[in-house]
Amino acid sequence: MLYKTHVAVTYAAALPMLLSTNSLTVGNVIAVGIGSVFPDIDHPGSYIGKRTRGVSDGIRLVFGHRGLAHSIAGAAFFLFVSQFVLAALGMPSIWSEWFLVGYLLHMVEDSFSKTGVAWLQPLYNKRIQFGFKKIYYSTGEWSESLIFLISCGLIVYQILQMYP
Ligand SMILES: [Zn+2]
Numbered sequence: 001m002l003y004k005t006h007v008a009v010t011y012a013a014a015l016p017m018l019l020s021t022n023s024l025t026v027g028n029v030i031a032v033g034i035g036s037v038f039p040d041i042d043h044p045g046s047y048i049g050k051r052t053r054g055v056s057d058g059i060r061l062v063f064g065h066r067g068l069a070h071s072i073a074g075a076a077f078f079l080f081v082s083q084f085v086l087a088a089l090g091m092p093s094i095w096s097e098w099f100l101v102g103y104l105l106h107m108v109e110d111s112f113s114k115t116g117v118a119w120l121q122p123l124y125n126k127r128i129q130f131g132f133k134k135i136y137y138s139t140g141e142w143s144e145s146l147i148f149l150i151s152c153g154l155i156v157y158q159i160l161q162m163y164p
Contacts, residue, residue, distance in 0.1 A: 001137070002140065002144065002148075003037045003040070003047035004148065005109075005151070006036045006037055006040075006106050006109055007033055007036050007037065008147075008148050008151035008152050009036075009105070009109050009147060009148075009151045010032060010033070010035075010036035010102050010105040010106065010109070011029075011032065011033070011036070011151070012151040012155050012158075013105055014098075014101055014102065014105060015155065015158045016158070018032070018098075019158075023094070023098070027092060027094075027095050028094065028098040030095075031095040031096070031097075031098035031099045032098045032101055032102040033102060034099055034102065035098065035100060035101060035103040035104075036102040036105060036106050037102075038078065038102070039069050039075075039106045039107060039110070040065075040069075040106075041055065041056050041069055042056065042059045042063060042064065042065050042068075042070070043056065043065045044056040044060055066110065066118070067121070068121060070107055070117045070118070070119075071107075071118060071119055071121045071122075072120065075103050079099070079100045079103075082095070082096040082100075107119065108130065111128060111129065112129075112130050112135065112136055112137060113129075113136060113138075114129070114133075115129070116128050116129030116130070
């Protein structure tokens, strides 16, 4: 999935969560957005990977694309890192929770790709495909474009609901 689709789907899904928990702040929205693209730090050609060359090359070399960065263990690790960084910078710790929401939504989205995601690695390395291998999209193809358009529509709809 392209980064823009990850961002669109994640915001379409996260907006109701942000609203229902009274958490719609600029910081939280940015944190969700960073989380939504972050797992692809294991791919040097991805949006985030290109901006973190060196780190992304190393992660891909050691763990592979959709390796540990795309697992619950990876999410927990980067949650811990984000809490550490936010604390060191004196920034609100709540941002790390919304970063995690974006991160996990990214993994859900990748789980609907053809190959799925190995959520439980390194304990269990089998990839799980959420659509029972019947419902899936192909990266960069019309199925992904459709998901992108529907997500943008949902975001616009939700924003219009906010400001009637
Ligand atoms: Zn991914």
